[in-house]
Amino acid sequence: MKLLHSKDIYYIVRDVFKCLDPKVMNHGTRTSYILYKMLQVMDKYEMYEVAEFAFIATMHDIGAFRTNYMQDQLQYETKDYMPHSIYGYLFLLYLTPFKDRAKILLYHHTDFNQLPKKDYEFNDIIDCLNVAEKMDLYSNILGSNFDYQMLQKQSGIKYSPKALELLYQAEKKYSVFSKLSSGEYKKELDELYEYLIFTNEEKKEMLLGLMYCVGFRSEYTMFDTVTCSHIASSIGEKLSISKDEEDDLFYAALFHDAGMCAISREIVEAPRKLSDEEMATLRKHVEIGEEILKGRLDDSVLEIIMAHHERGDGSGYPNKLKDYQMNVLQRILQVADTITGLTSPRSYREPKPKELVLNILREEAEKGRLNKEIVRVAVTYYDSIMEGVKVKSDEMLTMYRKLQSNYEITYKQMK
Template identity: 35%
Template sequence: MAVEYITSRNMVDLIYETLRLMNKSMAHHSMRVSYIMSKILEVQGTYEKYEIADFMVLALLHDIGAFKTDDVRKQLTFEAKNALPHSVYGYLFLKYLSPLDEQSKIILYHHTDYSKTKDMDYRYRFELEALKAAEIMDIWQRSFGAKFDHKLINNYAGTKFHPRVCELLDTAVKEFDLFTKLRDKTFKEEYAESLEYVLLSDDEKEKYLKMLMYCTGLKEEQTVSETVATIYVCRELGRKLKLSELDKNEVYYAAMLHDIGMLAIPVELLNAPRKLGEEEKNLIKTHVDIMEKTLENKLSKEIIKVAAAHHERFDGNGYPRGLKASVMGQKEAILQISEQVVNSMEPKPYREARTKEQIVDDLNNGIISGKYEGIVADTFLKYYDEIMDKAKQRADMALVTHQKLQRNYNQVYSSLV
């Protein structure tokens, strides 16, 4: 990204806000674990601030697999549970779909006892042990309330937890008054200051943004494949229209994140095997406003503007604002048409996939009625087969890594059972 579309600090905020869309309690838990882990590493005295900040981001994502494999409502209880499924999925998710491929093994073993990991030859084994302690501390302090005593962890030193980490935890509690700050939520200022040291390269930001797009598949797989297809239809259509590099990139990121608000929509509505009622349709329509609020003040205003218009139409009959042609341009039109075509091609529980002939008729009628921007729609029709063939090839290649994750899940899980 030659132009900085998002800062490192805003990227971390966007990750957190995306987790909140999926489940607020889990997102808050992840933030607290990230804070506790950061203080354990800080009192160790061997880490630079930017190194601690990097592990804080990892800790923020430590339970990402639970959104796919577990009932997240039960995830934070003190009751014993099988943590392996979400540990495996989270490990693979970060390994294949984030910049944290080397550190991802921390997630795989973050519920495994110290007695089983102490001889592991792994560069980040100590950070693994710190994350284990940080997570159990948050679960215990939330479960036990006033009866919580962090020194309970010492009963498991050398068995479940690294003895040195137990010592560091005690030091951190004394030095920072950790759990008082967690209870009264005053830790957030320290937490935010520590994250100012996150320094991400353009490539890392790109990977994190793609990771957030793939998060939509944690709830509903088809959303990912449709989003990826939409991205590449936009790319090919933008080329035919000879958009500038800046404009192409703005459409690219808008397409990547346009449906992130769907993470807040109940999955039973997304997968409903029937036509939805008006109230249900209106609830789904809120995903646009949710997306806009999630991205606000994090990505550039132009990217958000394009993404927020993906269900608008040039005749004013779209949603959520009923915008008309006078306030929209080619970039909005490209995403609108690309998203509509990809959506039409996919079968839904309540309708069959539409044929090329039906899609072409819709676009032609849309040009006549003013529903679609004429130049963009006409260009799409002129190069329909070329655009769709190239977009399909690129989308299929982009989805290979995601599909590898799905294939490897059972293999990794079986090897650890």
């Protein structure tokens, strides 16, 4: 992986979440634009900081993915806003480089006169985000009846007078709402995200965090991703692949099933044999993943992702590649993904025992479907590889538990 631009991190996060729920992300993106324009009027922050706040604003409702009523925007935005505010906060706190700004999400529904007036350095952003996201919500609900001055009645109570003033000025100066309806705002956001700067470590943290958050919807997906990544990198290590190849394999394993976010849970987690039609839908996850990640990740990574369901005898999909048409990293991911599928627990079936897994792998290699050399390595080091998987899965389980108990503590404190 040679180059992963900071702005591509934003696009990957946005597009994966968009796949999960377009409504949450469209609202997030529009809100981020309103906030961006308000901060431009405020003229206090550097552009890279404005870009980061806008990024956070795009994700301001992602906590909704962890709640039971993600589909019901009215429920989590008005009636019961605490759960998604807390989960969003914990997501930023544990899983992103935005730890110091996590409280922005915790308080994004708190009334202006209820906000703890302790010196949290980003209180001004909370005030602005609160106004920006209400503006988007109400303008969507009320359509042409919407008047952007209507929040004025709650000035000093629900909304910060300063933030409202910034909104009015932004509207006067930049015609925010007509740009939102014409779609012109998208180009301006694209230009803004050129200013994002993440270190390589932060990029990795953000992408891993994204996959953890996808796991909010289905913990199986997350365990599969962690298992598959570990198996792939262990096999790669035994085969002494280069540092660049290691990186490629890391990103490919992390994102190989990213396209699954667009497939309904009824199909992904169906405790039964799928119909032909459902199977065809499921298989589309490979191409959907390509659509999301193309131009963001290097082609060398995409190539691996695209081939994770190919088989050496040409019986795989989507391109029916043969073994000689594939490289070592593609073959490694196929084996790692196969082992993951066999060993992952599901609510409706037990993981397959070791002997059965090894037999299936040997058979697949015999039939020329999986590569013999890669299978030989996986079989030889099976025990130590799977011990590593256990360590990684336990770490993740601990993280999820920590997040959950922290959720409960924060909930009590906020009441």
